[in-house]
Amino acid sequence: xKNKNQILVCIDAHPKSNVLLRxxxxxxxxxxxxxxxxxxxxxxHFTLERDARERILRLLTVAEEVGANVHTVEHGDVIxxxxxxxxxxxxxxxxxxxxxxxxxxxxxxxxxxxxSLAERVMREVRVFSTGVQIVPLVGRxxxxxxxxxxxxxxxxxxxxxxxxxxxxxxxxxxEILRMQVSGIGWTxxxxxxxxxxxxxxIITSLRYGLVSGLVSAIAGFSTIxxxxxxxxxxxxxxxxxxxxxxxxFLSSAVIISVMGGYNKAWTTSLARKEKRSQALYKVxxxxxxxxxxDGALAILYDELSRLLEMDIAFFLPPAxxxxxxELVYPEQADLTPEDNKSLQLCWDEVRTTGLGTASRFDxxxxxxxxxxxxxxxxxxxxxxxxxxxxxxxxxxxxxxxxDQAASxxxxxxxxxxxxxxxxxxxxxxxxxxxxxxxxxxxKTPLASIIxxxxxxxxxxxxxxxxxxxxxxxxxxxxxxxxxxxxxxSNILDMTRxxxxxxxxxxxxxxxxxxxxxxxxxxxQRLLNHELVVNNSDxxxxxxxxxxxxxxxLQNVVDNAVKYSPKGTKIMIRLCAENNGFAFKVxxxxxxxxxxxxxxxFDKYERLKQSDSQVAGTGLGLAISKAVMEKxxxxxTVRNHESGGAEFSLWFPNMKSFAHRAKAKxxxxxxxxxxxxxxxELA
Amino acid sequence: xxxxxxKIVAIDDTPSIRTFLxxxxxxxxxxxxxxxxxxxxxxxxxxxxxxxxxxxxxLPDIDGLEILPEIKKIQPDNKLPVLVLSVRKxxxxxxxxxxxxxxxxxxxxxxxxxxLEIIEEKLPCR
Numbered sequence: 001x002k003n004k005n006q007i008l009v010c011i012d013a014h015p016k017s018n019v020l021l022r023x024x025x026x027x028x029x030x031x032x033x034x035x036x037x038x039x040x041x042x043x044x045h046f047t048l049e050r051d052a053r054e055r056i057l058r059l060l061t062v063a064e065e066v067g068a069n070v071h072t073v074e075h076g077d078v079i080x081x082x083x084x085x086x087x088x089x090x091x092x093x094x095x096x097x098x099x100x101x102x103x104x105x106x107x108x109x110x111x112x113x114x115x116s117l118a119e120r121v122m123r124e125v126r127v128f129s130t131g132v133q134i135v136p137l138v139g140r141x142x143x144x145x146x147x148x149x150x151x152x153x154x155x156x157x158x159x160x161x162x163x164x165x166x167x168x169x170x171x172x173x174x175e176i177l178r179m180q181v182s183g184i185g186w187t188x189x190x191x192x193x194x195x196x197x198x199x200x201x202i203i204t205s206l207r208y209g210l211v212s213g214l215v216s217a218i219a220g221f222s223t224i225x226x227x228x229x230x231x232x233x234x235x236x237x238x239x240x241x242x243x244x245x246x247x248x249f250l251s252s253a254v255i256i257s258v259m260g261g262y263n264k265a266w267t268t269s270l271a272r273k274e275k276r277s278q279a280l281y282k283v284x285x286x287x288x289x290x291x292x293x294d295g296a297l298a299i300l301y302d303e304l305s306r307l308l309e310m311d312i313a314f315f316l317p318p319a320x321x322x323x324x325x326e327l328v329y330p331e332q333a334d335l336t337p338e339d340n341k342s343l344q345l346c347w348d349e350v351r352t353t354g355l356g357t358a359s360r361f362d363x364x365x366x367x368x369x370x371x372x373x374x375x376x377x378x379x380x381x382x383x384x385x386x387x388x389x390x391x392x393x394x395x396x397x398x399x400x401x402x403d404q405a406a407s408x409x410x411x412x413x414x415x416x417x418x419x420x421x422x423x424x425x426x427x428x429x430x431x432x433x434x435x436x437x438x439x440x441x442x443k444t445p446l447a448s449i450i451x452x453x454x455x456x457x458x459x460x461x462x463x464x465x466x467x468x469x470x471x472x473x474x475x476x477x478x479x480x481x482x483x484x485x486x487x488x489s490n491i492l493d494m495t496r497x498x499x500x501x502x503x504x505x506x507x508x509x510x511x512x513x514x515x516x517x518x519x520x521x522x523x524q525r526l527l528n529h530e531l532v533v534n535n536s537d538x539x540x541x542x543x544x545x546x547x548x549x550x551x552x553l554q555n556v557v558d559n560a561v562k563y564s565p566k567g568t569k570i571m572i573r574l575c576a577e578n579n580g581f582a583f584k585v586x587x588x589x590x591x592x593x594x595x596x597x598x599x600x601f602d603k604y605e606r607l608k609q610s611d612s613q614v615a616g617t618g619l620g621l622a623i624s625k626a627v628m629e630k631x632x633x634x635x636t637v638r639n640h641e642s643g644g645a646e647f648s649l650w651f652p653n654m655k656s657f658a659h660r661a662k663a664k665x666x667x668x669x670x671x672x673x674x675x676x677x678x679x680e681l682a
Numbered sequence: 683x684x685x686x687x688x689k690i691v692a693i694d695d696t697p698s699i700r701t702f703l704x705x706x707x708x709x710x711x712x713x714x715x716x717x718x719x720x721x722x723x724x725x726x727x728x729x730x731x732x733x734x735x736x737x738x739x740x741l742p743d744i745d746g747l748e749i750l751p752e753i754k755k756i757q758p759d760n761k762l763p764v765l766v767l768s769v770r771k772x773x774x775x776x777x778x779x780x781x782x783x784x785x786x787x788x789x790x791x792x793x794x795x796x797x798l799e800i801i802e803e804k805l806p807c808r
Contacts, residue, residue, distance in 0.1 A: 436770075440740060443769040447790035448698035454793035455706040469705055476698045 005097035006089070007035040009068075010082055010121075011059050013052035014102055016137045021063055023135050024100050033097060036069035040081030041269075043262035057356035057395045065351065070396070074269075078117060083124045096130045102137040159208035163216035166200035171223055193228050194249040197221075201253040205260025213257025221250050276397060279307040280404070287408045296412050297329040300405050310385060314405075315343065316370075316378035325379060333381065339365045343379060350376050355384050356395055368402035372410040380405055441487050445480040452477040479524055486558070490619045493551070497626045504548060504630055508541040508655070511574055511583065518553050525558060528566040534573040542581045543653035548627045552635070555620035556585045556647045564589030564644065580633070581654035586646040591639040600637060601625040624649075686711035688805065689730055693723030693746070694738035694767070699790075703736065706794045720744035727756050734805055736797075737784075739768040739775070747778055754783040763804045767792070 009024035011017045021037065028035040039056060064070045075081030086096050101118040122132040174193040197220030205213025222235070224246060230238040237243045283303040290296035297314055305312050313333035315325045325347050327333055335343065339354070346353040346367035354366040364386065370378040380402050456473040459465040496502045515533055519526075560570045568588035575582055592600060601621050621635075628635040633651040640646040690712045692703045700716045707714050715730050717723035720741040727735060735753055739746035746766065754760040763785040768775075771789045779787050785804040788796060 440769050443790055444696055444699070447769065447792070448696060448702065450791040450793060451699060451702040451706075454795065455702045455709075458706070458794055459709055464709060469709075473702060473705060476701050480698050 004094050005033050006069075006094055007031065007033050007098045007100065008038055008086070008089075008096045009035065009100040010038045010040070010078075010102075011056070012039070012078070012102070013056055014104060014137055015055070017055070017059055017102060018062070019137060020100055020102050020135055021059060021066075021068075023133070024068070025066060027098060027100065027133070031097075034069065036071055037063040038082065038085055039070075039072045040078045040085075041072055041074045042077055042081070043266040043269075045265075054356050061352060061357050061395050072396075079121055079124055082121050086125050086128050086130055090128045095128060096125075098131050098133055099125060100133045100135060103134045104137045159212040160215055162208055163204045163212040164219055166204050167197065167216050167219040167223055170196040170200040170220065171227070174228065194220075194224060194245055197224060198249060198252055198256075202256050202260070205257040206263060207260075209264035210257055210261025213260045214254065217250060217253030217257055220253060221246060224249065276307065279303065280401070283307065283401075284404055284408070287405075288411075290408075290412065292416070293409060293412050294329075296408055300408065301329050304401060304405075308382065308401075311383040313381040313383075314370075314378060315347070315381065316409075328378075333383075335365065335381070336363075339363045339381075343367050343381060346379050347376070352395070352399070354381075366398060368398050370402055370406035370409065372406050374410065377406055377410060377413075438491065442484065445484040445487070448480040449477045449484070452480075482524060486554075486620075489551075490555075490623055494619050494623050494626070497623065497630065502548075502630075504545040506543050506545050506631060509544050509546045509549070511540055511542050511544075511581065514546065514550055514553060515572060515574075517550055518557060521550075522554060522557060522561075525561055526570075529561050529564065530567075530569045531557070532569050532571045534571060536573070536575045538576065538656040540574065540576070540581050540657070541655045542651045544631055544633075544651055545627075548631070549649075552624040552627050552649060553583060553585070555624045556583075556635075556649065559620060559647075560585055560587035560589070560645070563587065576654070576656055577648075577650060580650055580652045581656075582651070583649040584646055585649075586640055587644045589644050591643060591645050592637060594639070597637055597639075601635065684711050685801070685805075688712045688734065689715070689732040690734045690736065690801075691715045691717065691723060691727050691730060691732040692736045693717045693720065693726075693741065693749075694736075695719065695740070695742050696738070699738070699767075702794070703797075706797070710798065718742075720746065720749040724749060724752055727753055727762075731756065732762070734801060735762060735764045737764055737766050739766060739770055739779075747775075747782060750779065750782045750784060761806070763806065765797075765800060765804060767797075 007024055007027050009020050011020055024035050024037070027033075037060060039060060045053070045056075060070050060072070071085065073081050073085055075084065082099070086099070089096050099121070101121060103116050103118045118132065118134045122134075125132065170193075173196045177193065177196075197216075201213060201216045201220055204216040225235050225237065226233065229242045229246065237246065283300065286303060287296050287299045290299055301312060301314065311333070313327055314329045316328045317324055318326050325343070342353040342363050342365065345351075346369055350369045350371060351357075352366065352368050354363040356366055364384055366382045366384055368380050368382070369376050370380055382398055452473045456465065456470060456477075459469065493502070512535070519531060522531075557570060557572075564570065564587040570588075571584075571586045573584040573586070575584065601624070625635050628649060631651065632653075633649065635647065635649050637645055637647045685707065688711070690707055692700055692707075692714065694700050694703070694716075695718045697718070700718070704714045704716060713730075715726055715732065717726045720743050723735075723737070723741075737746050737750060737753065741749070746768065750764060750766070751760075753764055754762055756762050760783055764783065765786045765788065766779045766784045767788050767790055769790045770776075776787050786800045788800060
């Protein structure tokens with residue numbers, strides 16, 4: 001692999017660090033090499049004042065905007081961080097050709113003696129044949145003042161309390177020791193009590209950081225001075241040995257406190273980062289489950305504000321005006337006019353604005369554009385409270401969050417659009433299929449009728465029509481007319497049932513009467529099939545709409561005729577079933593494929609097949625289902641063990657009588673008995 | 683008009699359509715053969731080697747438009763005349779039928795005279 005050199009600029013919180021970025025950008029232009037910006041986040045970062053941390057954030061943002069690769073690494077010290085970074089870049093085949101670093105003017109005697117950071121780095125990175133270009137920076141290298149380091153703003157009473165309690169415990173331990181040891185022995189032991197107080201200091205500073213550590217150091221110092229150093233019960237030091245001892249204690253306690261402070265800041269930052277990455281994962285998982293935009297926004301809002309411990313707000317364009325921006329979640333956000341300017345700028349120029357960016361109108365809000373591959377979809381605003389300690393990766397965290405939120409929102413939007421357009425397509429397809437099916441089903445019987453009659457006419461005129469041919473042609477025309485009639489009735493019925501126009505007129509009906517009517521009505525249709533009626537031992541009266549039930553039964557029988565070979569039997573059984581009554585219609589056809597048993601009642605099912613199915617009453621079964629449901633009954637189908645399909649029309653309310661003992665002494669009454677006998681079902 | 687000895691295969695899944703086709707064409711003297719599916723029709727054509735085929739499009743197994751080129755192939759140089767009889771009247775469908783070699787296209791419903799007229803037109807000189 002060909003090595004690809006790059007230029008790296010190392011920045012810190014120096015007020016003039018932007019000079020470094022410019023130098024690096026120029027160098028990159030001259031050499032045509034890509035450039036990157038490195039910030040090493042040491043524990044000291046967390047002791048920087050807010051302004052300095054914001055400056056770093058801003059520099060990194062600017063660098064990213066002008067095309068640099070931005071890297072932040074965490075390391076115990078700056079030199080180690082730089083060395084590790086350069087080493088890994090070297091290993092990855094993208095060695096750093098030039099490292100640009102700033103060097104502030106040296107002030108003071110001590111600083112004159114000390115090798116500058118840049119010089120030390122130069123020695124470290126020589127092995128990687130990286131050239132170091134040093135850019136002099138006017139003004140003092142920023143170092144946090146002692147006051148800043150103390151971070152007095154962040155002190156909690158509990159931490160001070162812990163410091164004082166630990167010193168009190170050390171005092172008690174010392175007093176117990178004093179009681180155990182004789183007077184002369186005690187004098188010799190006095191210097192050892194400092195050890196107790198030192199332990200208290202160490203524990204406090206490790207646990208609560210710098211300030212508590214210093215408090216415990218001072219409290220310990222005072223306690224030792226007051227109780228254990230002559231003059232006793234008073235401040236002041238009489239012996240040199242005591243002075244040395246106290247000085248050793250104080251300096252150890254302070255050093256430990258400072259180190260504890262670093263340690264505390266470091267572990268806090270690690271814990272926070274760990275928490276963040278877990279929370280990010282959780283946010284992603286939860287928001288991905290949301291099915292609509294508002295749900296996703298609510299989840300994102302809850303999770304992100306909990307994760308960041310900051311107020312956030314989502315601004316998205318309203319549906320009607322894609323160029324404008326409005327607050328969509330939560331309902332309110334306290335933006336000042338200045339904030340609104342930043343928000344608008346963010347939206348208009350698709351870049352991060354507000355806090356921690358170059359273009360800030362003195363805002364405590366930060367605005368991140370929500371962008372996806374398809375462009376900008378909105379803005380997320382984050383209110384960064386003043387006490388928050390910004391770490392250098394904060395900006396990138398927010399960008400990452402914004403990206404994640406954007407992609408989730410976009411996914412939801414796309415899913416919605418897709419399902420809408422799919423539904424539209426599906427509807428359109430069904431409409432087209434319905435049209436083509438209806439026209440096929442109407443035109444085919446018509447074609448037969450017109451064809452047959454025209455042949456009849458022609459042959460008759462030519463004097464060649466014998467009576468047998470005439471019958472055949474007329475029968476064909478008649479049969480097809482009936483089919484056409486039943487198809488048209490079906491379409492009209494379906495429409496009327498669906499629109500609720502048909503009212504049902506239910507009454508006690510003898511189902512055998514229905515069968516007789518069917519036989520009469522379908523005589524023509526049943527020329528090639530034998531209809532076998534299998535009466536049960538009892539006779540029945542069933543609550544049903546006579547006309548509509550006849551229609552259903554006719555549809556089912558018609559279906560059986562259509563799908564079973566000529567000369568086969570169609571068997572109808574009347575029986576009591578499940579506390580109700582059922583017609584069972586069985587044919588000797590091929591049956592119905594298992595997966596289609598439900599689908600045969602779907603009015604669209606037949607439409608989905610080609611228009612070549614046995615023409616005629618394609619909607620018959622769908623209508624039958626609607627009719628049966630309107631009568632509180634049901635229609636089902638199964639494949640019979642002996643072959644063929646068996647349809648079952650079930651009615652809930654019936655009376656049954658001993659065979660041939662109609663209307664006398666009912667043997668069994670179902671729950672339908674005693675109900676109002678005429679019942680209007682809409 | 684006489685179709686004496688003309689072998690005609692009708693492929694249509696509707697029995698009543700086949701019935702009146704049979705009655706009228708036999709009355710004109712044609713030798714009539716019928717099939718209710720595309721594949722059955724193709725086999726029949728290979729067997730009887732017809733002078734003319736009347737073909738429905740909405741067939742239960744294969745769409746008429748797909749089987750049409752196969753039927754055409756039965757005579758050398760794709761010369762077998764095929765008349766399409768269908769309820770489909772979309773311009774694109776008709777164009778596709780002609781592109782695939784249909785000799786004529788009659789939309790259903792039609793009177794028998796229309797059919798006989800178009801048969802006379804499309805049948806090669808005998």
